[in-house]
Amino acid sequence: MTAVDERGIAKFFEEFEPPEGIKAELLRGEIVMMATPDLVHNRIVADVVDQIPRKRWERLQVTDVDIIDETSEPIPDLVVVERGVAPDSGRLLPSQLVTMVVEVVSKTSVQRDYEIKRSIYAAGEVPAYLIVDPIMAQCVLLTRPVGKGENADYQRQQITKFGAPLPLEDLELELDTSEFGTYLNVRPHRYP
Template structure:
């Protein structure tokens, strides 16, 4: 008997909300997080221990310049982007604290003022492509901390086509972070 591919009816595919529920109900192993990337549930490890000092330095600088009512953190929360049918758990985020007033487990991605992703071998492609595309339509500032190339890139000025501005510096150089932060980020400790 010859095997043939059988198409799945569109109605049989899981909805974005169904996938979000599945992520919420997952019992991921300690040290792992689940995200919705390209319509799939992807489980990946938390950042490496050596990333912590860099994450902390970044979080402290951003918190000092965050818009009023916004908080910078590295806690593992999932932010949803329903228009893109995606949900990400950024390595670092700055968001309006009111995003945590909602019931449920998934915060509104529209409340984010900044996202920082620290690349790893397993997440690098998603950080530079998939997440760049989604964040670039709604999040004011996106930082890609490239731990493999020892540089940091700031994307800003989101639009329906993606970010309109990009600036990259090597670790050790100052990186300008535009409004709503308006700071010169010190990367010497990175």
């Protein structure tokens, strides 16, 4: 894809209105649409939000993250930003202001969450990327982003099974995963 094409798709995406009940993200020049998530998914996001202190952190849902040098505007399930750092308004939140993003794996987002978004968030230098996986009953915390573009990745990966506490050093807290639900009758996958 040429630079002109990338600017064109970014402009198109800016004005794109997905159908009601559909979330659309721009991931490396491709528009990806997703249906409304499962209740298990929504409850996990709510549980994580409840555990992050509001006085110190903004816990933003349905917020587009602007990834520098990428034709990507992912919409994480949760974006955590230090209070007072984010702009007062606007559609895009620059990735360099983000402390942590959270993605809850859905039945159809496994590869996107574990591969594509991992690389995108690392390229955007997001310090912590938490993948909460109700298929495998585990959390994967990725930290220390390095690299550029599709070669970007996280140097550190910590896997925590649901039920065990998960230290989130960047937020200076420990996440209780004991009430995270799982999907029923879903085949296990091979990630991370």
